[in-house]
Amino acid sequence: MTDKDLLAIIDRAVDEFNGDLDELESAIGMLMLGRHYGWRVMLLIHSPTTVRKYTKILNIKSLRDVLPEVGVLAHRSKAWRLVEGTKNFWKVVRGQIGGVRSARVTKTPGD
Template sequence: MTDQQIIAVVDKAIDEFRGELNDLESAVGMLMIGRHYGWRVILLIHSPVTVRKYSRILGLKNLREALPEVGVLAHRSNAWRLLDDGKNFWKVVRGQIAGVRSTKAETPPR
């Protein structure tokens, strides 16, 4: 999606939202972070249930269509770096491989 399309998704979600504002705020945050980190990192830091909930709030049928697969900042995600050890991405997302999920991001070394 382009930046204009993402803003349109956010504006529509805000206009139509009924419920807890912290859920709306988190959904918008997920989308904005996902623009830079990609949908694979989003799936590593949120449970599938949470991703579905936030996608529903945003009116997105498929998060993968809205975000890049791997964003330009994915390398800063600890969870993404842990996957580089040859772990199966989908097994990690489903919780079949422990010790990979992390919400921490690091600044790259200089």
């Protein structure tokens, strides 16, 4: 997805939004960070309920439709480093494995 396409999604969401601006701001933030981290990291940061709320605000079907699977900065995510290369990703997303969800990122792995 190009930057122009992402801006179109944001502009449409802003134009059509009714509600608290902090929710719109958070949805846009998820989209913009997702450009760099990918949809898998966004699913590890946010609960499924939050992702559904934000995708509804952005009027997109799924993060998979607009974000890379794994972004260039995914390696900075603590949660991603814990599940990368394992079969546990979807178990963590569904909440079947606890203690992994984290919004923590480091400049270099191991920091």
